[in-house]
Amino acid sequence: MIERIVCAGFGGQGVMSMGQLLTYAGMIEGKHVTWLPSYGPEMRGGTANCHVILSEEPVASPIIHEATCVVAMNLPSLVKFENMLQKDGLLLINSSLVNQKPSREDVKAYYIPANEIAKELGNEKAANMIILGAFIELTKIVAFDSILSALRKVFGPTKEHLIPLNQEALEKGAAVVREQ
Amino acid sequence: MAKILMKGNEAIAAAAIKGGCRYFFGYPITPQNEIPEYMARELQKVGGCFVQAESELAAINMVYGAAGSGARVMTSSSSPGIALKQEGISYIAGAELPCVIVNISRGGPGLGGIQPSQGDYFQNTRGGGHGDYRTLVYAPATLQESVDLVMEAFEVADYYRNPVIISGDGMIGQMMEPVEFKEIPKRELPPKDWATDGTKGKRKPNIINSLYLDPEQLEKHNWRLKEKYDRMVQNEVRYEMYNLEQAEIVIVAYGTTSRVVKNVISILSKEGIRVGLLRPITLWPYPEKAFDEIPETIKALLSVEMSTGQMIDDIKIAANGRWPVYFYGRSGGMVPTPDAIIEKVKEILRGQR
Numbered sequence: 001m002i003e004r005i006v007c008a009g010f011g012g013q014g015v016m017s018m019g020q021l022l023t024y025a026g027m028i029e030g031k032h033v034t035w036l037p038s039y040g041p042e043m044r045g046g047t048a049n050c051h052v053i054l055s056e057e058p059v060a061s062p063i064i065h066e067a068t069c070v071v072a073m074n075l076p077s078l079v080k081f082e083n084m085l086q087k088d089g090l091l092l093i094n095s096s097l098v099n100q101k102p103s104r105e106d107v108k109a110y111y112i113p114a115n116e117i118a119k120e121l122g123n124e125k126a127a128n129m130i131i132l133g134a135f136i137e138l139t140k141i142v143a144f145d146s147i148l149s150a151l152r153k154v155f156g157p158t159k160e161h162l163i164p165l166n167q168e169a170l171e172k173g174a175a176v177v178r179e180q
Numbered sequence: 181m182a183k184i185l186m187k188g189n190e191a192i193a194a195a196a197i198k199g200g201c202r203y204f205f206g207y208p209i210t211p212q213n214e215i216p217e218y219m220a221r222e223l224q225k226v227g228g229c230f231v232q233a234e235s236e237l238a239a240i241n242m243v244y245g246a247a248g249s250g251a252r253v254m255t256s257s258s259s260p261g262i263a264l265k266q267e268g269i270s271y272i273a274g275a276e277l278p279c280v281i282v283n284i285s286r287g288g289p290g291l292g293g294i295q296p297s298q299g300d301y302f303q304n305t306r307g308g309g310h311g312d313y314r315t316l317v318y319a320p321a322t323l324q325e326s327v328d329l330v331m332e333a334f335e336v337a338d339y340y341r342n343p344v345i346i347s348g349d350g351m352i353g354q355m356m357e358p359v360e361f362k363e364i365p366k367r368e369l370p371p372k373d374w375a376t377d378g379t380k381g382k383r384k385p386n387i388i389n390s391l392y393l394d395p396e397q398l399e400k401h402n403w404r405l406k407e408k409y410d411r412m413v414q415n416e417v418r419y420e421m422y423n424l425e426q427a428e429i430v431i432v433a434y435g436t437t438s439r440v441v442k443n444v445i446s447i448l449s450k451e452g453i454r455v456g457l458l459r460p461i462t463l464w465p466y467p468e469k470a471f472d473e474i475p476e477t478i479k480a481l482l483s484v485e486m487s488t489g490q491m492i493d494d495i496k497i498a499a500n501g502r503w504p505v506y507f508y509g510r511s512g513g514m515v516p517t518p519d520a521i522i523e524k525v526k527e528i529l530r531g532q533r
Contacts, residue, residue: 035356060442
């Protein structure tokens with residue numbers, strides 16, 4: 001088992017933390033994991049992406065050249081990264097912000113209106129957790145509980161009150177792709 | 181102790197504190213800023229001290245001073261910042277003081293860029309400072325190895341009374357991986373009776389200096405340093421040999437590129453092509469003796485670097501004409517792709533078979 005996930009969007013959409021949570025959850029489950037961010041003279045609103053690898057074997061290079069999954073939180077990310085997907089790879093598209101179809105036809109695309117669902121939950125910042133919920137539902141790569149454990153570690157006791165919102169966001173994301 | 185997920189720069193800083201570092205002097209530069217950031221936050225909690233100096237030159241000379249007082253001290257920077265520290269490094273080596281210098285390198289020359297590069301191989305292994313001196317250079321490939329080597333670097337620096345360089349790059353600094361802080365082997369260290377930590381009225385003042393105006397004395401000093409560097413060559417070489425059995429080509433690569441090469445090895449083995457990896461962990465002293473372990477099946481060596489070929493000289497010296505040496509590299513912050521390395525391996529094999 002090896003999953004190579006590219007999470008991409010604009011700065012502030014939580015693509016880095018989405019990747020970190022997944023990495024953390026993988027580590028909690030005893031998997032070999034790496035997280036590699038793009039870094040550069042970027043700021044809120046600029047482009048951001050991270051490469052996450054979860055594997056049963058030690059991870060050689062943390063750089064992804066062929067992804068098993070691409071998360072596109074906005075249109076530039078879809079355009080830039082869809083060609084990195086392997087055949088039959090998973091393409092998760094934030095359809096709240098992306099109004100066009102991928103050019104690839106040999107991949108499994110899912111459309112998740114993450115911003116709208118998150119807004120309904122009361123916090124648009126949870127859009128990343130909606131997509132993460134969808135990803136975990138589709139791949140079963142880690143347990144939902146491991147993500148929640150990771151969240152608790154990252155948030156710490158002062159932000160415990162944010163856990164229910166995030167849990168709900170994960171569940172909504174999972175429900176959306178179950179229906180597709 | 182359980183594994184924790186850390187960013188490379190933070191893991192290096194945390195390892196330094198675990199390794200006994202109590203003083204840090206630095207000046208900001210991407211992509212290593214999380215090191216001073218961590219030190220600024222954490223050193224005071226363990227009774228240490230962090231100073232953001234006004235320049236790299238000031239920072240390395242603060243390191244010189246703190247090391248002279250017998251403290252465990254570190255500085256970190258990235259390529260052009262390390263270039264600015266070279267004068268101080270030469271002085272510290274000349275005065276025989278221990279310290280650890282972390283170089284999370286980026287693309288050069290000049291101001292260059294901020295993406296990962298191995299274009300500092302010459303700077304790290306040959307040094308930009310003057311005179312007959314050497315620095316021990318560790319080049320970790322994973323964050324676990326970074327943590328282990330940083331902790332050990334303080335022991336080694338004290339043991340030889342010499343600067344030790346940790347050579348990473350932007351990828352090592354920025355990525356996250358689980359790390360575990362394990363106990364590292366402790367060396368038998370003599371007391372620092374040379375330190376300028378106050379006579380308390382009981383002894384003559386110690387003097388720390390690198391000035392020897394009498395050439396005969398300076399020559400004597402330099403030969404004594406040489407003898408010390410020879411002991412490092414004898415005792416401190418480290419390397420990893422991977423998948424060499426029945427291999428036709430050995431790729432020589434260190435740090436980040438060695439990780440890409442491991443992907444290459446696994447892809448090629450599925451095609452029935454066996455390639456090995458010789459990974460220097462110490463860039464200086466260079467693992468020349470590793471080349472004596474290369475099996476007879478090997479037809480050629482291939483150096484893969486994130487530079488235009490700075491390690492080739494060392495490989496050729498170590499190979500001593502026994503194998504042809506080929507090169508593949510990317511520069512300026514570009515990382516070699518597995519596909520490109522695979523193509524190079526196949527091209528060499530077509531010529532060799």
